[in-house]
Structure formats: structure tokens, C-alpha cells
Amino acid sequence: MAEKPLTIEDLIKSDEEPKDWRQFPRLMRASFRLVWRAARREFVLTTTLQIFSGVAMAGQLLIGRELLTALFAEGATLASLAPWVAAALALATLMRFAAFAEQEQSTILRELVQQHAQGRIIDVTARIALEEFESAEFFNRLRRATMGSGMRTMQLVQGIVMLARSSAAAVGSLVVLVLLQPLLLPLLALTALPLWLVTKRNSRASFRFFVGATPLDRARDYIVGLFTERDSAKEVRAFTLAPYLRARYEELGERRIEELRKTTRAMMKRSMAGSAASAVLAVATFGALAWMFLTGRLDLASAGIAAAALMQLTATVGSVGVGVAQLYEAALFVRDYDDFLKLGEGHQVRDDGRVLPPFEQIRAEGVAFSYPGSAVPALKGVDLTLRAGDVIALVGENGSGKTTLAKLLAHLYRPTDGKITWDGADTAQSPQHEQITLIFQDFMQYQLTARENIGLSRADDLDAVRQAAREADADTFLSGLQDGYETILGKEFLGGTDLSIGQWQRVALARAFFRKAPFIVLDEPTAALDARAEHELFQRIRELFRGRTVLLISHRFSTVRSADHIYVLHQGEIVEHGDHDDLMAQHGRYAELFTLQAASYT
Structure with a gap:
């Protein structure tokens, strides 16, 4: 029997009907x-x-x-x-x-x-x-x-x-x-x-x-x-x-x-x-x-x-x-x-306006999260610790919950269960967005000037903008544009100049450097960079973010092996954690995935 097509009556909800x-x-x-x-x-x-x-x-x-x-x-x-x-x-x-x-x-x-x-x-x-x-x-x-x-x-x-x-x-x-x-x-x-x-x-x-x-x-x-x-x-x-x-x-x-x-x-x-x-x-x-x-x-x-x-x-x-x-x-x-x-x-996001002092550690305690309308939780029972000044890596297969966990730690989502604390203070009512910088794998390409792309609401400080661009190796090509840092990036508006995807990623990285936030979340920050540029960035990451805490998400295991601590996620749960040597010695999921990826280069 042919399926009956939907009608307006099927699409409208009863509580949306106009009353008398x-x-x-x-x-x-x-x-x-x-x-x-x-x-x-x-x-x-x-x-x-x-x-x-x-x-x-x-x-x-x-x-x-x-x-x-x-x-x-x-x-x-x-x-x-x-x-x-x-x-x-x-x-x-x-x-x-x-x-x-x-x-x-x-x-x-x-x-x-x-x-x-x-x-x-x-x-x-x-x-x-x-x-x-x-x-x-x-x-x-x-x-x-x-x-x-x-x-x-x-x-x-x-x-x-x-x-x-x-x-x-x-x-x-x-x-x-x-x-x-x-x-x-x-x-x-x-x-x-x-x-x-x-x-x-x-x-x-x-x-x-x-x-x-x-x-x-x-x-x-x-x-x-x-x-x-x-x-x-x-x-x-x-x-x-x-x-x-x-x-x-x-x-x-x-x-x-x-x-x-x-x-x-x-x-x-x-x-x-x-x-x-x-x-x-x-x-x-x-x-x-x-x-x-x-x-x-x-x-x-x-x-x-x-x-x-x-x-x-x-x-x-x-x-x-x-x-x-x-x-x-x-x-x-x-x-x-x-x-x-x-x-x-x-x-709306509950925010009591409280600004917490610089943290010594961030903890996720029994954190669970489900997306609206989903019967399957994206995260369940996650316990995790980030110490000030460390480079922490999240690894796992696609759909394991890495980006979801990063958004929770960055106070973009609120846990369905459990809590996230800064030195013991629950952040559910006190999101600290000004102390966190995020660069997503699907980073924004703002159709604004190069200066605004990096500095956004604080773009008037051109010296700081250029310094951030230099740290991301973006100053050379941005300075060479027709109007320099006043050039509109992208082709959406008249007079705009487009960049390669790798150049766009450097501009996005410059935004992270510009904010000087104590907590940095980098979700696949080098996906659009060539192998040499990626290698140079990870060699300098401790120098560039010295004194700040970095949460790094990457599918490339070679880029996270130098992290201070690595958490392995599988189906929304942390199944292993430790440094690279500890995880390889466990011969578990991390060692399996690392070996599979390394084999493709031999």
C-alpha cells in the first residue's frame, strides 16, 4: 500500500492551533x-x-x-x-x-x-x-x-x-x-x-x-x-x-x-x-x-x-x-x-556573572550529556582532570564524543548529569567564556576585514592583532593583501579577497592567540594545514601557549603523543587515559588505533 503523504494537519501540532x-x-x-x-x-x-x-x-x-x-x-x-x-x-x-x-x-x-x-x-x-x-x-x-x-x-x-x-x-x-x-x-x-x-x-x-x-x-x-x-x-x-x-x-x-x-x-x-x-x-x-x-x-x-x-x-x-x-x-x-x-x-544560559580566579585544575565529575530528542546519550559517566599549564589530548573514533566533551568543558553545553568544576567551584551557573578560547574544526570564515577576523570585538588593537597573526604564521600573507589588514576576507561582499583553506585556518588560529585566554580548546586545529605546517605548529605549541592549558582534539595520533595526558573515548565513555607510553604499554584501544595509523606510513 502506498504511503499516505503528509498534510498540513499532520505537520501542525495541537498546541499550536489558534484559539478563539x-x-x-x-x-x-x-x-x-x-x-x-x-x-x-x-x-x-x-x-x-x-x-x-x-x-x-x-x-x-x-x-x-x-x-x-x-x-x-x-x-x-x-x-x-x-x-x-x-x-x-x-x-x-x-x-x-x-x-x-x-x-x-x-x-x-x-x-x-x-x-x-x-x-x-x-x-x-x-x-x-x-x-x-x-x-x-x-x-x-x-x-x-x-x-x-x-x-x-x-x-x-x-x-x-x-x-x-x-x-x-x-x-x-x-x-x-x-x-x-x-x-x-x-x-x-x-x-x-x-x-x-x-x-x-x-x-x-x-x-x-x-x-x-x-x-x-x-x-x-x-x-x-x-x-x-x-x-x-x-x-x-x-x-x-x-x-x-x-x-x-x-x-x-x-x-x-x-x-x-x-x-x-x-x-x-x-x-x-x-x-x-x-x-x-x-x-x-x-x-x-x-x-x-x-x-x-x-x-x-x-x-x-x-x-x-x-x-x-x-x-x-x-x-x-x-x-x-x-x-x-x-x-x-x-x-x-x-x-x-x-x-x-x-x-537561556544561566549566568550569575561571577568571574572565577585562574584555575589550578578543571574537573569533569560523572558528566553525562544527551542531545535534545536523542534517546542515546552522547556522553555518560565521564570523569576527567585538566591541570593548569598541561596539554591534554582527547582521541577516539568518529562519534565517540570528543567534540561534545570539549563543548561541555568550554561551557557551551550544560551537562545533563554530573558537573564541571574549576578548583571545586561548579560552573553550571558561572560560565567563564572570557577565560576560554575555542577553535573548531569547522571554524568560521568571517566575511569581515582581516583585522576583525582576528580581533573581532577588540580589533582596534592592531599591534596585538598583528602579533597574534605572526604567532599563527599568518602575518606575511595578510600584510601582502591589497589593503593589508583592512582587506575584507571572502568573496561575499564587493572588494573581498578569498584565502586558501590553509590560510583561513591560520587566521582562525590567530584568533586563539589573540584572546590570551588561560584555557585553549583546539578541535582538529591543523586539519587544513599541510604536513610541514602541521609539524611546525605542534613543535611550537608549548612555546606558543606557554602557561596556558590546552585541550587538543585530533585524529592524528602522531600529533598528540607529546601531550601530558591523553584521554581515549569510545561510545561516549572514557575507556583509557594516561600519557603515550602508558597507553601503548596497556595494549588497549589507543595502542591499536595508533598502530593502525602508523602502519599506513610504513
């Missing part, structure tokens, strides 16, 4: 709070201009009534009409100026709100525990929060602007109808009811679709990135992956379109039914107005202005409905945005 409109006031408060914090001045100006436009529309109706009354009066002259014509022209001019000003302020408001919201997301992702980045659900929530801070914040602002304008216009028209014939108001209210019901259902349906489509959208974006990003583009060509990936992209797109068609078709049917019902009620309202005129309850001028007010209100009610729909839909995504910010509060 009773939560609308709370969502609106959160939305207005976001806009207010981002740009209160622009928000006040935009809202004020919208209210003025709405009041001015009511003023136009009242001026029009007086103008018609004067026109139909016996003995009407240009002199009697001139004041009302002048007032109408003046008000129209002011409304035009207000519209231009509102357009400018709305554009700035949208940009400020988007910038503020995106900035908050950056703050959360910078604070949140690194383990969260191992969870697919985290990235789904991040995408929806980013959507809420991007296009949805613009939709939010547009909804607020439209609602303010429409509400002000509606209030003005309502005032006119109250003055002319208040009995028309209940009928008019009934015309809005079908549209409100449809708006509620459609907004929820739209939200459900976009939430459910998040995994599909992320998968499609990933495939696009494989085509458009420099590092992956070469493999796409080398393995002729373009046809396969293109077909995969189309398949995901077709699944999304199929679900979108179902959603929009249902929304269209509801909208057509709601519009038809609203149109019938509107006809009934205008019929009531005609009856009032024919029975003498309204004179011609009043009936004409009332008709104009009703037409304006009918359009305004529709605009209010659209505005509320936009606000509600955007507010649902703002809920995702707010929830993501709260996630940052609940899962």
Missing part, C-alpha cells in the same frame, strides 16, 4: 506593545493623521449637506455657496497633505518595527542555550518568529493603519447618521456581521496553513541554499545534483501548493457567502433609507447625504473587517514571536 477570538484582546495588546516600543513617535503621528483623515471625511459629509441645502434654497447665489465650496476645497487639500505625511510615516514605522523585532530575535538567539540549536523544533519556532518579525510586522502595521483610518471614518459617518436618522444604524450593524464571521474563520485557516507549512518551507529554503551558497554550489556541480535537487524542490512546492489550494478554496467559498449575505443586508438598509425619504421622514438633502454616509460606511465596514483580519492574522504570528522571546527567557 477571546484571546484577540491579549494578542492586540502584545501587538501594540511591540509597535509602541519600536517607534512610539511614528506610531502616534501615523495614528493621529489617520484619525484626522477619518474626522475630515465626516466633515466633508456635513459640509456637503450644507452645500446641498444652500444650493436647493430659494434665491441661492454664488455668494451663499462660496463659503461652503471654499471649506470643501480647504478640507480636501488638508486631507491630501495628511495622506502624503501618513504614507511617509507609515513607511518609516514599518521599517522601525521590523528592525526592532528582528533585533529582539537576535538577542534571544545570542542568549539561548546552545543545546537548543540541536533541535529541529527550535528552528521551526525560530522561522515562525522571524516571519512574525519580518513580513508579519509589516502586515501588523498595515492592519493598525487601516483600522485607525477606517475606524475614524466609520465614527465620522456614524455621527452623521445619528444626526440624520439613527434608526439606520441597527440595519447597518447587521451588514457587518457576516463579514466578521468570515474574517474570523479565514484568519484561523490562514494561520493554520502557515504554521503547518513551516517544515516544508524550511526544507525548500535549504534546497535553494544548496544552489545559491558558495560552499555547496561546487558539490552540486561535482556530483551533478542539480536535476535531483530541482525535482525535490518541485515536489515540496507541489505539496505546499496542494495544501494552499485547499485552504484558499475554502476561504474563497466562505468569503463569497459572507459577501452575498452582507450585500443582501446592505440592500435592505438602502431600501429602508428610500422608504424614509418617500414617506417624508427625510428631506432630499438629508437623504442624499445619508446615502453617501451609508455608502461610505458600507465600504468602511469592509475595510475595518480587512484591517481586523490583518491584525488578527499578524497578531497570531506576533504570538509566535512573543513565545519565542519567552523561550529565550526559559532556556
Whole structure:
């Protein structure tokens, strides 16, 4: 039997479904709070201009009534009409100026709100525990929060602007109808009811679709990135992956379109039914107005202005409905945005700000760690000691837990069980990032200047930057670049210059030298260096990092044999430890792996 394809209903979680409109006031408060914090001045100006436009529309109706009354009066002259014509022209001019000003302020408001919201997301992702980045659900929530801070914040602002304008216009028209014939108001209210019901259902349906489509959208974006990003583009060509990936992209797109068609078709049917019902009620309202005129309850001028007010209100009610729909839909995504910010509060790295003194030893005591969603622990029962000034090596086969243990010792992850101490002080609440330097095997290639690549936030000290580059043997080729240390590295931006992978690794090593931290973690630090450069680096490592503790991870056993102590990991556990001679004498896993690797060179 063919496997049933996933639908949006399968992808959406029950606790992510939008609730009823009773939560609308709370969502609106959160939305207005976001806009207010981002740009209160622009928000006040935009809202004020919208209210003025709405009041001015009511003023136009009242001026029009007086103008018609004067026109139909016996003995009407240009002199009697001139004041009302002048007032109408003046008000129209002011409304035009207000519209231009509102357009400018709305554009700035949208940009400020988007910038503020995106900035908050950056703050959360910078604070949140690194383990969260191992969870697919985290990235789904991040995408929806980013959507809420991007296009949805613009939709939010547009909804607020439209609602303010429409509400002000509606209030003005309502005032006119109250003055002319208040009995028309209940009928008019009934015309809005079908549209409100449809708006509620459609907004929820739209939200459900976009939430459910998040995994599909992320998968499609990933495939696009494989085509458009420099590092992956070469493999796409080398393995002729373009046809396969293109077909995969189309398949995901077709699944999304199929679900979108179902959603929009249902929304269209509801909208057509709601519009038809609203149109019938509107006809009934205008019929009531005609009856009032024919029975003498309204004179011609009043009936004409009332008709104009009703037409304006009918359009305004529709605009209010659209505005509320936009606000509600955007507010649902703002809920995702707010929830993501709260996630940052609940899962951020706990840091009491305590700076520990230079350590004599770092200990891992019964440390275990499991990645989110994984049933198999990456580490279990790890006991380890690092003494100040020593070079400690972690070795083991791929997947043995070396890099995971290094991240725990560097306070990037928190142990699931056990603890890591500095001279007996538990570091779970006191991460010491300023005292630790890490160079990963997948080190970053920052598309910044050479100076910033090495010094980062403290790059103003060019002498220290150059000294670090000299220690990593990077000063010669960096100084020879077109603009020296001010040259942008990488081809991402105009004027950038790319480096070889070996040169990039030297720049990464220079970052480690620059920080002067007492604890250095080097994860495969020479993977991209040639044999001579690797040999020279390891011959100098004690000199370069004199007085500092070095944790070295390497698959090349020849590079770790001079370490003061070597820990051998297997399936998340330390199975052997000692110096090179001790481990070789044990004839265990280390001796086996060392011998296998050495045999390939004989």
C-alpha cells in the first residue's frame, strides 16, 4: 500500500492551533506593545493623521449637506455657496497633505518595527542555550518568529493603519447618521456581521496553513541554499545534483501548493457567502433609507447625504473587517514571536556573572550529556582532570564524543548529569567564556576585514592583532593583501579577497592567540594545514601557549603523543587515559588505533 503523504494537519501540532477570538484582546495588546516600543513617535503621528483623515471625511459629509441645502434654497447665489465650496476645497487639500505625511510615516514605522523585532530575535538567539540549536523544533519556532518579525510586522502595521483610518471614518459617518436618522444604524450593524464571521474563520485557516507549512518551507529554503551558497554550489556541480535537487524542490512546492489550494478554496467559498449575505443586508438598509425619504421622514438633502454616509460606511465596514483580519492574522504570528522571546527567557544560559580566579585544575565529575530528542546519550559517566599549564589530548573514533566533551568543558553545553568544576567551584551557573578560547574544526570564515577576523570585538588593537597573526604564521600573507589588514576576507561582499583553506585556518588560529585566554580548546586545529605546517605548529605549541592549558582534539595520533595526558573515548565513555607510553604499554584501544595509523606510513 502506498504511503499516505503528509498534510498540513499532520505537520501542525495541537498546541499550536489558534484559539478563539477571546484571546484577540491579549494578542492586540502584545501587538501594540511591540509597535509602541519600536517607534512610539511614528506610531502616534501615523495614528493621529489617520484619525484626522477619518474626522475630515465626516466633515466633508456635513459640509456637503450644507452645500446641498444652500444650493436647493430659494434665491441661492454664488455668494451663499462660496463659503461652503471654499471649506470643501480647504478640507480636501488638508486631507491630501495628511495622506502624503501618513504614507511617509507609515513607511518609516514599518521599517522601525521590523528592525526592532528582528533585533529582539537576535538577542534571544545570542542568549539561548546552545543545546537548543540541536533541535529541529527550535528552528521551526525560530522561522515562525522571524516571519512574525519580518513580513508579519509589516502586515501588523498595515492592519493598525487601516483600522485607525477606517475606524475614524466609520465614527465620522456614524455621527452623521445619528444626526440624520439613527434608526439606520441597527440595519447597518447587521451588514457587518457576516463579514466578521468570515474574517474570523479565514484568519484561523490562514494561520493554520502557515504554521503547518513551516517544515516544508524550511526544507525548500535549504534546497535553494544548496544552489545559491558558495560552499555547496561546487558539490552540486561535482556530483551533478542539480536535476535531483530541482525535482525535490518541485515536489515540496507541489505539496505546499496542494495544501494552499485547499485552504484558499475554502476561504474563497466562505468569503463569497459572507459577501452575498452582507450585500443582501446592505440592500435592505438602502431600501429602508428610500422608504424614509418617500414617506417624508427625510428631506432630499438629508437623504442624499445619508446615502453617501451609508455608502461610505458600507465600504468602511469592509475595510475595518480587512484591517481586523490583518491584525488578527499578524497578531497570531506576533504570538509566535512573543513565545519565542519567552523561550529565550526559559532556556537561556544561566549566568550569575561571577568571574572565577585562574584555575589550578578543571574537573569533569560523572558528566553525562544527551542531545535534545536523542534517546542515546552522547556522553555518560565521564570523569576527567585538566591541570593548569598541561596539554591534554582527547582521541577516539568518529562519534565517540570528543567534540561534545570539549563543548561541555568550554561551557557551551550544560551537562545533563554530573558537573564541571574549576578548583571545586561548579560552573553550571558561572560560565567563564572570557577565560576560554575555542577553535573548531569547522571554524568560521568571517566575511569581515582581516583585522576583525582576528580581533573581532577588540580589533582596534592592531599591534596585538598583528602579533597574534605572526604567532599563527599568518602575518606575511595578510600584510601582502591589497589593503593589508583592512582587506575584507571572502568573496561575499564587493572588494573581498578569498584565502586558501590553509590560510583561513591560520587566521582562525590567530584568533586563539589573540584572546590570551588561560584555557585553549583546539578541535582538529591543523586539519587544513599541510604536513610541514602541521609539524611546525605542534613543535611550537608549548612555546606558543606557554602557561596556558590546552585541550587538543585530533585524529592524528602522531600529533598528540607529546601531550601530558591523553584521554581515549569510545561510545561516549572514557575507556583509557594516561600519557603515550602508558597507553601503548596497556595494549588497549589507543595502542591499536595508533598502530593502525602508523602502519599506513610504513
